[in-house]
Each structure stands twice: as C-alpha cells, then as structure tokens.
Amino acid sequence: MSILVIAEHDNSSLKQATLNVVAAAKAIGGDIDVLVAGENVGAVAEAAAKAEGVNKVLVADNAAYGHFLAENLSELVAEVGKGYSHILTSAGTTGKDIMPRVAALLDVAQVSDIIRVESEDTFVRPIYAGNAIATVKASDSIKVVTVRPTAFDPVAAEGGSASIEQLDIVKDAGLSSFVGEEKAQSDRPDLASAGIVISGGRGMQNGDNFKMLEQVADVLGAAVGASRAAVDAGFVPNDMQVGQTGKIVAPQLYVAVGISGAIQHLAGMSDSKVIVAINKDEEAPIFQVADYGLVADLFEAIPEFEQELDKVCS
Amino acid sequence: MKVLVAVKRVIDYNVKVRVKPDNTGVDLANVKMAMNPFCEIAVEEAVRLKEKGVASEIVVVSIGPKASQEQIRTALALGADRGIHIETDEEVQSLEAAKLLKAVVEKEEPKLVILGKQSIDSDNNQTGQMLAALTGMGQGTFASEVVVDGDKVKVTREVDGGLMTVALNLPAVVTTDLRLNEPRYASLPNIMKAKKKPLDSMSPADLGVEIAPRLTTLKVEAPAARQAGIKVADVAELVDKLKNEAKVI
Ligand SMILES: Cc1cc2nc3c(=O)[nH]c(=O)nc-3n(C[C@H](O)[C@H](O)[C@H](O)COP(=O)(O)OP(=O)(O)OC[C@H]3O[C@@H](n4cnc5c(N)ncnc54)[C@H](O)[C@@H]3O)c2cc1C
Ligand SMILES: Nc1ncnc2c1ncn2[C@@H]1O[C@H](COP(=O)(O)O)[C@@H](O)[C@H]1O
Numbered sequence: 214m215s216i217l218v219i220a221e222h223d224n225s226s227l228k229q230a231t232l233n234v235v236a237a238a239k240a241i242g243g244d245i246d247v248l249v250a251g252e253n254v255g256a257v258a259e260a261a262a263k264a265e266g267v268n269k270v271l272v273a274d275n276a277a278y279g280h281f282l283a284e285n286l287s288e289l290v291a292e293v294g295k296g297y298s299h300i301l302t303s304a305g306t307t308g309k310d311i312m313p314r315v316a317a318l319l320d321v322a323q324v325s326d327i328i329r330v331e332s333e334d335t336f337v338r339p340i341y342a343g344n345a346i347a348t349v350k351a352s353d354s355i356k357v358v359t360v361r362p363t364a365f366d367p368v369a370a371e372g373g374s375a376s377i378e379q380l381d382i383v384k385d386a387g388l389s390s391f392v393g394e395e396k397a398q399s400d401r402p403d404l405a406s407a408g409i410v411i412s413g414g415r416g417m418q419n420g421d422n423f424k425m426l427e428q429v430a431d432v433l434g435a436a437v438g439a440s441r442a443a444v445d446a447g448f449v450p451n452d453m454q455v456g457q458t459g460k461i462v463a464p465q466l467y468v469a470v471g472i473s474g475a476i477q478h479l480a481g482m483s484d485s486k487v488i489v490a491i492n493k494d495e496e497a498p499i500f501q502v503a504d505y506g507l508v509a510d511l512f513e514a515i516p517e518f519e520q521e522l523d524k525v526c527s
Numbered sequence: 528m529k530v531l532v533a534v535k536r537v538i539d540y541n542v543k544v545r546v547k548p549d550n551t552g553v554d555l556a557n558v559k560m561a562m563n564p565f566c567e568i569a570v571e572e573a574v575r576l577k578e579k580g581v582a583s584e585i586v587v588v589s590i591g592p593k594a595s596q597e598q599i600r601t602a603l604a605l606g607a608d609r610g611i612h613i614e615t616d617e618e619v620q621s622l623e624a625a626k627l628l629k630a631v632v633e634k635e636e637p638k639l640v641i642l643g644k645q646s647i648d649s650d651n652n653q654t655g656q657m658l659a660a661l662t663g664m665g666q667g668t669f670a671s672e673v674v675v676d677g678d679k680v681k682v683t684r685e686v687d688g689g690l691m692t693v694a695l696n697l698p699a700v701v702t703t704d705l706r707l708n709e710p711r712y713a714s715l716p717n718i719m720k721a722k723k724k725p726l727d728s729m730s731p732a733d734l735g736v737e738i739a740p741r742l743t744t745l746k747v748e749a750p751a752a753r754q755a756g757i758k759v760a761d762v763a764e765l766v767d768k769l770k771n772e773a774k775v776i
Binding site (some may be wrong): 223237261278280282283284287305306307309310311312313314315316317318320321322323324325326335338339340341342343344345346347348349350351352353386387388389390391392393394395396397409433441444445450451454457458460465466475476483486487488489500501502503504505506507508515518519521522525526 | 538540543544546553608614620621622625645647648649650651652653654655656657658659661663664665666668669671681684686687688689690691692693694695696699704705706730740741742743744745746747748749750753754755756757758759761762763764766768769770773775776
C-alpha cells in the first residue's frame with residue numbers, strides 16, 4: 214500500500230492537522246508520501262520532510278496552486294494520486310473543497326471526516342451530526358478520504374528525513390480565479406488545535422461582550438469559539454463557529470458560556486476531554502454533556518472566573 | 528438565465544436521531560422528514576436571483592423515493608418554476624447523485640447550479656464538488672454571498688481562516704453555507720399554486736445512470752455517551768475542580 218497525504222498549509226507553514234493526517238495514514242499502513250502544492254512552499258516542504266513516518270515529499274510549486282483553487286488542485290491531486298492506494302487530507306475547508314472533486318475525477322467514492330481506521334478499506338465516521346457512528350467499507354481501488362484531525366494524535370513534527378522531489382505538473386483549469394480574502398487576525402491559538410477553548414453563544418448578547426471571554430482566554434492561553442447563533446447574530450466572525458457545520462474541536466478543556474447545547478453544537482465539541490457549561494438556565498441541554506456545570510448569570514460569573522483563574526494560573 | 532437547484536429529503540433537523548437496535552442504520556420509521564436545511568437556502572438564493580431579474584427560470588431536482596416529491600412541492604411553493612423527480616428507493620450515494628445531476632445538467636443546460644454544502648444525514652459534503660468535476664464547471668463551495676456579474680459569478684466562501692472570494696466562469700456550481708440567506712416560509716396561496724406547477728418524474732435508468740454504491744455501511748452505532756457530570760455551587764468551586772480534580776488548568 215502507498216498513501217498520498219495532501220499537506221494543509223498556508224504557503225508559509227505546515228498546518229499541524231497534516232501531522233494528524235499522517236497519523237491516520239500510519240494507522241492504515243504502507244509508504245507515506247506527502248504532496249505539498251502551493252506557491253513558494255519551500256519551507257512547508259522542509260517541515261513536511263521532518264515529520265515522523267514520511268517517506269517522500271512531492272512539491273508542486275506554482276502560482277496556479279497559490280490560492281488552493283479546487284479546480285486546479287484537484288487535477289493535480291488526481292494525476293499524482295492515481296498511483297496510490299489511498300489519498301488522504303484533513304477535513305478542513307480546503308480538504309472538503311478539493312477531495313470530492315478529486316474522487317469524481319478518478320471515478321471513486323469519497324469517505325468524509327473519518328475518526329478511526331479499522332483496516333485498509335474500512336473506516337469509522339460520524340453521521341447525523343455525530344448522533345450515529347457508521348463503519349463503512351470502501352470498494353474502490355483508490356480510497357479518497359478526509360480525516361478529522363482531532364481524532365488522531367499527531368505524529369512527531371521533528372525527527373524524519375524524507376527526500377524532497379519537485380514535480381513539474383502545472384494544472385490551470387482556467388475555470389476560476391482568486392478575488393480576495395478576509396483573514397481573521399488573532400494572536401490566540403488556532404481554534405481547531407487549541408488545548409483550551411472558551412466559546413460564547415447567544416447569551417453573550419453582543420460582540421462587545423465577547424471581550425470578557427477573550428480576557429479569560431488570555432489568562433488560560435485558550436482559543437475563543439462561538440455557537441452558530443452568536444455568529445448569525447453578527448457578534449463574531451464565521452470562522453469561530455463550532456459545530457456540525459463549523460469547526461470540530463476536541464480540546465482538553467471546553468468552556469461553553471451562554472450556549473444552550475443544540476445537537477449541532479454538541480457535534481463539534483462533545484469529544485472534548487473536560488466540558489464546562491455556564492448557563493443561567495439549569496434545564497439547558499448543555500448540562501447533560503458538561504463535566505462541571507455552573508448555573509449562573511454569565512455577566513457575574515465570567516468576571517469572577519477571570520479573577521479566580523488569574524490567582525491560580527499566574 | 529436558468530438556475531438548477533438540487534434538494535434532498537432528509538430527517539428533520541429537530542428530530543432526535545435513534546440508532547436501530549440491530550445496528551443497521553438509524554430509525555426513519557414514522558419520523559418527520561423535511562428538506563435538507565442547506566437545500567432550503569439554495570432554493571431561497573435561486574428565488575432571490577429571480578426576484579432580482581438575474582434568473583429567468585428555476586428548475587428544482589430531487590433524487591429519492593416517491594415521497595421526495597413533497598420537498599419538490601415545497602421548493603415550488605417557495606418560488607421554483609418546475610420540478611424533476613428522479614425516483615429510486617435505493618440508497619443514493621454522493622457520486623451517483625452527482626452523476627444523475629450531471630445528466631440533468633446536460634439536458635437542462637442551466638447557467639448556475641445551486642446545491643446545499645452538506646446533507647445533514649450523511650454529513651458528506653461532496654455532491655456539489657463532484658458534480659462540478661463531472662461537468663467541468665468551476666465551484667464556489669460554502670457560499671455566504673453569490674453575485675452574478677456578466678458571464679461570471681463571484682462567490683464569497685466561508686473558509687477556516689475567514690472568508691475567501693473567487694470568480695467563476697458560468698456555468699458554475701455553488702454550494703450554500705448557513706449565512707447565505709434566511710429562507711422564507713411558503714404562503715398558503717403559494718402552496719396551492721405549487722400543486723399545479725409541472726413536475727416530471729423519471730428513473731435513474733431513464734438518465735442512463737446505474738446505481739452502484741461503492742461504499743457499504745457495515746454497522747451504525749450510537750456514540751459513546753458522556754458520563755453525567757456535576758453541578759458546582761460557584762466559580763471558586765469550579766476553578767478548584769478544574770485545577771485539582773480534572774487537572775486541566
Ligand atoms: C443545518 C444546521 C446546522 C447547524 N450547525 C450549527 C453549528 O455548526 N454550530 C452551532 O453552534 N449551531 C449550529 N446550528 C444551530 C443550532 O441548532 C442552534 O440554533 C444554536 O447552536 C444555538 O446557539 P446558542 O446555544 O448560542 O443559542 P440559544 O439556543 O439561544 O441558547 C442561548 C443560551 O444562553 C443562555 N443564556 C442567556 N443569557 C444568559 C446569561 N446572562 N447568563 C448565562 N446564560 C445565559 C440561555 O439560557 C440559553 O441556554 C445549526 C442548525 C442547523 C439547522
Ligand atoms: N438525493 C439527492 N437529491 C437531490 N440533491 C441531492 C441529493 N443528495 C445530495 N444532493 C445535493 O447535494 C448537497 C450535498 O449533499 P452531500 O454531498 O450528500 O452532503 C445537498 O444539499 C443537495 O443539494
């Protein structure tokens with residue numbers, strides 16, 4: 214077996230999710246190559262070559278791949294990937310955009326968002342917003358799979374010494390072009406890989422009040438997330454949404470503040486190690502999954518929480 | 528310009544899903560079914576394009592059992608003009624759905640195809656991208672804004688780091704994210720009118736597509752339940768538990 218892992222990166226650094234995907238590839242077994250496609254990705258390729266368990270790093274460095282347009286990348290991945298038994302990447306928005314297109318070009322099925330590897334052709338994945346867990350067997354000769362990074366412990370980032378090979382394959386489908394982007398700027402840890410996440414819901418009432426959560430996050434070194442209701446109401450940007458249709462997180466500690474606990478929200482955080490809920494409604498469903506529940510008005514509890522944490526964390 | 532919208536019949540998102548005791552799937556007997564929420568957003572977007580004079584005709588298509596006609600009728604009541612039902616009682620996986628939709632695209636030649644980004648049953652998030660690949664179209668996935676501009680469509684996409692805007696040649700495929708719009712409700716007169724709108728029915732074989740699933744579901748289980756936790760009396764107790772019991776801070 215030979216596995217092609219598509220690296221997730223931003224042209225300058227390798228995303229940690231790639232290390233989780235390599236771990237999933239190791240669970241399948243076989244030689245693992247990593248494809249780094251992008252523009253000016255030398256540093257990314259070097260980082261990928263150091264990851265534990267990687268055999269070879271293939272680099273496709275071209276302006277056509279600079280913005281990860283699915284139309285161009287899928288043709289590249291389908292061409293490079295057809296020599297492999299498995300093509301894997303993380304189930305982030307880039308992977309979700311590209312991989313079904315790759316699968317269709319190869320005329321094979323795609324398996325989305327796996328959380329476990331049972332064997333080389335059998336995978337476990339959540340369905341119905343995590344209310345059911347399916348074991349599926351893929352019969353195609355090439356398995357195209359997206360991996361939920363939080364479900365696999367990452368391989369070591371250092372220690373490997375894979376060879377790096379430049380590919381001279383340029384695919385520009387001419388169907389799409391990049392217009393612009395608005396990237397959320399934050400000095401806090403990345404939501405998807407943070408060890409502690411504190412999220413606010415509709416109960417926060419407005420965007421300004423999220424500053425209270427940011428202050429707590431700064432004490433804890435945490436990332437800040439949100440429910441869909443908070444995003445919909447315009448309190449915070451969309452990239453902070455946790456849930457079935459937002460980001461999936463599984464930190465050591467998840468603190469839900471003013472969030473009721475709809476199944477779509479739970480789907481994104483119920484694998485967290487420890488869950489804390491702060492809500493003024495003692496009947497809120499979030500308390501059914503919380504290890505520690507505090508029935509309180511958040512506007513009193515959060516400032517106090519920050520003060521208490523300040524004492525123990527500093 | 529003609530707009531094609533794909534809508535899927537799924538379990539209503541408010542229903543508490545139960546896994547069958549024999550682990551073959553989830554219990555769908557006598558549960559409320561509805562249009563996939565992302566497909567409602569797709570229909571709404573098409574209707575808004577028509578109201579703006581950008582779209583001239585909206586064709587809505589659904590693949591599934593006879594009862595899927597209910598969701599097509601809902602879309603017609605919301606403002607779609609014509610329905611196509613591809614009838615099958617078999618499980619249709621994303622690749623087959625994309626092949627069937629491709630056959631419809633070839634017949635109807637729409638300028639824009641709008642799908643939901645994800646079915647809330649399979650949570651696949653695949654069909655739109657696969658359809659785009661099979662038809663050689665560009666794709667604007669997870670759209671939060673769609674602007675048709677001459678022979679191009681500009682799509683703002685919700686991506687992990689924030690928002691990204693792409694321009695696609697038409698015809699193109701767009702898949703909807705939650706914030707694209709807020710779907711309206713169908714009025715009673717429109718529900719009545721929808722009953723008279725044309726709805727064609729056909730089989731996958733009529734479209735020359737064979738249903739041959741590549742994925743087999745071996746079993747479906749309930750997720751591991753979390754141990755019920757405790758309620759703490761105050762913030763001081765909470766911080767103490769986090770530090771000394773859970774040891775996570
Ligand atoms: C297809 C689909 C996909 C979805 N995907 C997602 C998703 O990915 N992520 C997601 O989060 N949601 C998602 N949703 C939405 C989900 O169904 C819920 O509507 C949403 O999670 C509710 O957000 P909330 O808990 O912040 O708001 P609410 O349900 O309104 O809860 C607010 C809570 O705040 C509490 N509160 C209010 N004031 C205070 C106070 N002063 N102090 C303490 N507590 C207070 C209230 O008691 C209440 O429990 C999706 C829905 C659909 C249909
Ligand atoms: N059986 C179907 N009938 C019509 N549209 C479908 C069907 N299956 C998937 N789709 C479309 O594809 C989108 C994404 O579905 P999926 O890839 O299954 O998550 C849905 O929101 C629909 O717009």
